[in-house]
Amino acid sequence: MSNASMEALQPSLQPQPGAPDNWKRFFTFSTDHKVIGIQYIVTAFVFFLFAGLLAMVMRGELLTPEADLVDRTVYNGLFTMHGTLMLFMWTFPMLNGLANYLVPLMIGARDMAFPRLNAAAFWLVPVFGVILTASFFVPGGPSQSGWWAYPPVSLQNPTGNLINGQSLWILAVALSGISSIMGAVNIVTTIFRMRAPGMGWFKMPVFCWTVLAAQLIQLFGLPALTAGAVMLLFDLTVGTSFFNPELGGDPVLYQHFFWFYSHPAVYVIILPIFGVFSEIFPVYARKPLFGYPVVAVSSLVITGLSGIVWVHHMFASGTPGWMRMLFMFTTMTISIPTGIKVFAWVATVWGGKIRLNTPMLFALGGLIMWVFAGITGIMLASAPFDIHVNNTYFVVGHFHYVIYGAVVMGFYAAIYHWFPKMTGRMYYEGLGKLHFVLTFIGANLNFFPMHPAGLMGMPRRVASYDPEFAFWNVLASLGGFLLGVSTIPFLLNMLSSWARGPEAGDNPWRAIGLEWLVSSPPPHENFDEIPVVVSRPYGYGSDEPLIANASEKE
């Protein structure tokens, strides 16, 4: 590289003037994607704990068949807020955090394409979190219509106030949508336009592929929900008739708007987890990712297919038979690209030199629970079966296997795996393994019993139930409390390791990837010199260098 061009880069390597260099920077309007990434992750985790606490109350209530701990209205508020917070304040911000932190490092960029937009998108998150939480304190309490907010239930406003649980809910969800679109524009632009020289599409790590696929869903699905939310808000506050059946409106149209986005939204959440799995398995099995190009492209295939399956959530909404058949078929086709991925991970791990560090444990545990969720998912895709178990605990069991089993476990895997990179310190393996064991047992104990209870006919969203379901519910509650307890070793581990953990070094896992070539934590602007990528990712067991000037780097 010529000296002149080197010098041209130098000034930008200096930290931003006035930006603090210690922990305080996490409380500033920083435009560094790494700081923003951690801000997202920590904020999301705070809300995870809060929404988890609400789940504990629910499981406490369900410990006995009677509604004795909280009354039914409070219970309605609890599951609504639990579901909403978990999805909008935990999973989305969490994966935005991971994407923010990792994507620029992985593609060899100095930052996101729009750093200030990035920071603005993040700071909306606590705002809408506060709005949602504030709804506990308005007359009438938080929204009670579940995270779907189906009309006509969501159009009821017994207090008559303009500011009520439901209108705050819609406001928060709309803000979260704005923030997500801002984030998506940023991430998509970054991946398209900021890749380091040499990093062609098929040299890009799978995590970036999956993030791209997920953000495309945000861009082209989310606006449909926004449109539905706007119309709902007018119905609720102004008295228009869009979804109000009493005034001639069409509540099922709302369901279409809602699920046109919210089904693909589950892929927004799960695809990056597939990316995390694809990053982690090769490292801890020390083998290249099996079928890399196919795994990469199948993410986009899933995105495409996810846009044509939403009606499977409406099999029981008076949907005509031909439509049921059509959407049953399209839904089942999604299992093909997904199955390919699962196959590729198994083939990657198979016969490898496996190291069972905490990230690997969480990834393997997540994969197992994902496969189970996939099986119940195919069962639900079949219309006759779905109509039978619709709105029973079978469905609740299925989606918690997805979002706890695969997504939360995947998040944990990611946090442990990149913790040394983010903080420069190592976590304590013993505490990590304890955390894993408690989580894995707790999650299965919590969510497996929901399936038999559902098959027996236990409806969801109820505070009290027939005593015949008591056995399964006691088991589930015990599992739930165990999950609550499992976060304690995690928190202890993270806080103490971040403060005093042993130095991790730049590449403790001997992993291959641009993010492991920079120091831990990476410097401001990531790279002294933009790397030139010459080979595919996941070159475990081959001597081919990942970047052209690798020898100088050592």
Place this chain on the structure above:
Amino acid sequence: MSTTNVDQSLEVATVHAGEHEEEDNRMFGFIVFLLSESVIFLSFFVGYIVYKQTSAEWYPAGFEGLEIREPLINTIVLVSSSFVIYFAERFLHKENLWGFRIFWLLTMAMGSFFLFGQAVEWMHLPFGFKDGLFGGTFYLLTGFHGLHVLTGVLLQGVMLGRSFIPNNYAGGEYGVNATSIFWHFVDVIWIILFILIYVWK
């Protein structure tokens, strides 16, 4: 791989990392954003079509259907303004600042005329937002679109103002180009909307 090769690509990277690169990124991001926004309009359109096809009484009682004459004039003005803004841009590229300003101002005037026409129409219609599904979707669609026209005119105002800052080259190519793409977008949406609401009986 030889080192010279690497040097070359690094050089390319460094040259690219300049100002121009950033403007290209912004343009890319802006177009992605507009694509995403068009899904909101698309959803409203779908809603309109579904309601029109399925609802028992479509128009509010005593209402026969919309006048098409004034809205047609409005449409012609808005659509022509897309050509005017194109010429404004051309002048800017030829560094003819006054040509740019005059045509730019003309675009703003035409956009404002459209908004004014819409306001007049709204005031004379015998039904309101709450009057059935037609009333609801009509005001939702035209209102949401009108908000975009207003945004466009305001953006144009900002760009015009910036063109008077000495040495500022009319607020930069990016701002002008993005505003004009936005204007074309608003135009295309209006054409669909006009056909749906006024032409389709």
